[in-house]
Amino acid sequence: MSQSVPPPPPGNPFADHAYPQAPAPAPVRDNVGLGVAAAFxxxxxxxGIYGGIIGATEYQIGYAAVGVGYLIGLAAGKAGGANPALPVVAAILSLGAVYFGQLLGLAIAASDLxxxxxxxxxxxxxxxxxxxxxEDAGPMTFLFLAIGAYASFAAAKKSAA
Known part of the structure; x- marks a missing residue:
């Protein structure tokens, strides 16, 4: 006589230890291409946001540069994982973003004049x-570039962990 598996109990069939649930798949990590695309x-x-803030206020705001860097690093780390190249890429992209944000803000302010x-x-x-x-660049301009890059590097490392 062949033995058969008993029918599952009523309710959740996975609640019983006789029917263990398969573990959930691990999230995809260490995808450098996705991390770079998200950071870009x-x-x-x-x-664009940073340039809009500078253009509207006609001042460079340090906290906004920190926010630019942090968001770029966060995107790189969350999307790309713990690849050691991503914090460096995020910092470089942050330098570019803060620079182009400053150019955009200057263009907004100068367009009226x-x-x-x-x-x-x-x-x-x-x-x-x-x-x-x-002509307008001074020590504070370069400080904001550095702050944004540092915030991006740190956020990419921290968010990937």
């Missing part, structure tokens, strides 16, 4: 815009 997308968005559009300054008169940035 975050860099584009945060550079020069009676030209922001897009014209960014795409047709970029050399003029960068020369304005160089």
């Amino acid at each position: 997308a975050a860099a584009l968005v945060t550079a 020069l009676h030209v559009t922001v897009t014209e300054l960014l795409f047709q008169r970029f050399e003029f815009l960068t020369s304005l940035w160089k």
